[in-house]
Amino acid sequence: xxxxxxxxxxxxxxxxxxxxxxxxxxxxxxxxxxxxxxxxxxxxxxxxxxxxxxxxxxxxxxxxxxxxxxxxxxxxxxxxxxxxxxxxxxxxxxxxxxxxxxx
Numbered sequence: 001x002x003x004x005x006x007x008x009x010x011x012x013x014x015x016x017x018x019x020x021x022x023x024x025x026x027x028x029x030x031x032x033x034x035x036x037x038x039x040x041x042x043x044x045x046x047x048x049x050x051x052x053x054x055x056x057x058x059x060x061x062x063x064x065x066x067x068x069x070x071x072x073x074x075x076x077x078x079x080x081x082x083x084x085x086x087x088x089x090x091x092x093x094x095x096x097x098x099x100x101x102x103x
Contacts, residue, residue: 012095016095016096017041017042018042018043018058021040021041021042021043022042022043022079023079023083024040025038025040025043025045025056026075026076026079026080028045030045030046030047030054030069030072038056041059042058042059042060043056043057043058043059044056044057044059045057047069048066051068052068052069053066053067053068053069054066054067054068054069054071054072
């Protein structure tokens with residue numbers, strides 16, 4: 001049922017887990033000199049040595065994204081700026097405390 005507190009909790013908890021893992025994946029040192037692969041619960045990612053591209057996929061829906069290494073760096077910068085904002089930090093901390101997620 002829409003608006004059910006259990007459904008809302010589940011959605012927030014799952015989203016929190018995905019955001020936490022995405023943040024960790026953004027910190028992954030993908031580069032053509034490494035063979036680093038991200039193989040997490042929610043995401044899978046790697047760098048193609050052939051075209052110097054980063055590939056990642058969200059597992060539950062199968063959406064795959066491929067970007068050039070330079071674009072990946074821009075994505076990292078944008079998310080680092082967003083995650084560094086005080087209002088985001090407050091919400092993130094609150095979710096971690098209340099829901100036990102984001103580890």
